[in-house]
Amino acid sequence: MRITLVGSRHFGVTTLNMLREHGVGIVRIVVADAEDRLAAAAKAAGIEVVVQANPKLVVASEIAPDTDLIITAHSHARIGRDALAAAKLGGIGYHPSLLPRHRGKAAVEWTIKEGDPIAGGTIYHLADRMDAGAIAVQDWCFVKKGETARELWERALAPLGLKLLADVIDYAKVHKALPAKPQDEQFATSAPSLS
Numbered sequence: 001m002r003i004t005l006v007g008s009r010h011f012g013v014t015t016l017n018m019l020r021e022h023g024v025g026i027v028r029i030v031v032a033d034a035e036d037r038l039a040a041a042a043k044a045a046g047i048e049v050v051v052q053a054n055p056k057l058v059v060a061s062e063i064a065p066d067t068d069l070i071i072t073a074h075s076h077a078r079i080g081r082d083a084l085a086a087a088k089l090g091g092i093g094y095h096p097s098l099l100p101r102h103r104g105k106a107a108v109e110w111t112i113k114e115g116d117p118i119a120g121g122t123i124y125h126l127a128d129r130m131d132a133g134a135i136a137v138q139d140w141c142f143v144k145k146g147e148t149a150r151e152l153w154e155r156a157l158a159p160l161g162l163k164l165l166a167d168v169i170d171y172a173k174v175h176k177a178l179p180a181k182p183q184d185e186q187f188a189t190s191a192p193s194l195s
Contacts, residue, residue, distance in 0.1 A: 001173055004064045004087065005038075006030040007073035011158060012038035015073035018162045020045065022169060028064035032077060052077060060086040069172060071165065072126065076105065079126045089178055091126035092168060094161040096153065098138055099124055100188035103131035108149040108157060110189070119143050119152060121160040123168045125180055134180035136168050 001024045005016060008031060016038065019026050029042035032055035039049045050062050060082035063070060070079060070091030084090045097107040098120035104110075111119045120140035127133030141156040172178055 001025065001169065002027045002064065002066055002068045004028045004030060004067045004070050005073060006058055006070060006075045006077065006079065006091075007038050008032060008036045009038065009074050011074040011161070012036070013041045014158070014162060015071065015165065016041055016045070016047075018166060019071070019169075022166055024169060024173075027067060030058055030062050032075070038073075058083045063087060069169075069178075070126065073161075073165075078130065081128070084126060089172060089176075092123050092136055092165075092178065093126055094165055095122045095124055095131050096120075096157040096161065098122060098140060099131060099135060100183040100185060102189055108153050111143065112147070112149045112152065117143055119157060121157055121164055123161075123164045124183075125178065132183060134182050136171075136179045137164050139164060 003019060003024050003026050005026055007015060026047050029038060029047055029049045030052060031039045031049060032052050034051045042049045052058055052062060056077050058077050058079045063083050063086040067087040069089045070087045072093035079091050095107060097111060099122040102110045118140050120138055122138045123136040125133035139160055141160060143152060
């Protein structure tokens with residue numbers, strides 16, 4: 001399986017490491033910033049790095065030829081339709097909520113702010129609308145009383161994301177397809193930005 005990884009920061013690096021340990025071919029890393037730690041980790045591993053021309057959009061020319069799957073890991077760029085069409089299986093990302101709940105950039109913060117007793121993570125298909133594609137797999141965890149968003153992310157949600165990504169990749173290796181279940185819009189939340 002040939003993967004193009006689009007991402008940044010610590011979660012991008014831990015996703016890269018998980019993919020390498022998982023025995024899939026990472027053929028290209030796409031980053032918004034050439035100085036990002038994911039770019040440095042990829043270069044150290046001898047993996048080609050491409051810097052997005054537009055930090056808010058990934059286009060087909062930035063996806064490696066013959067990519068089977070695009071994976072996003074802490075990327076805030078939209079993956080364009082042409083880019084998704086360039087990969088045999090399209091693209092997936094990890095969102096640290098039980099989609100469609102808490103779509104958007106501040107999902108973990110909204111989980112804490114809303115006092116949710118349960119949090120979770122979703123591997124979802126990348127689509128035109130942010131965080132609105134079909135669900136490949138989800139799992140949940142409890143939120144500890146008094147836990148901050150960062151503590152919840154580090155304790156449970158980041159490790160859950162890596163596990164769920166690995167599960168979906170294993171499924172794709174066997175089935176040459178991705179599981180997909182539409183999101184139920186009646187449960188979507190639309191919270192304003194926290195900033």
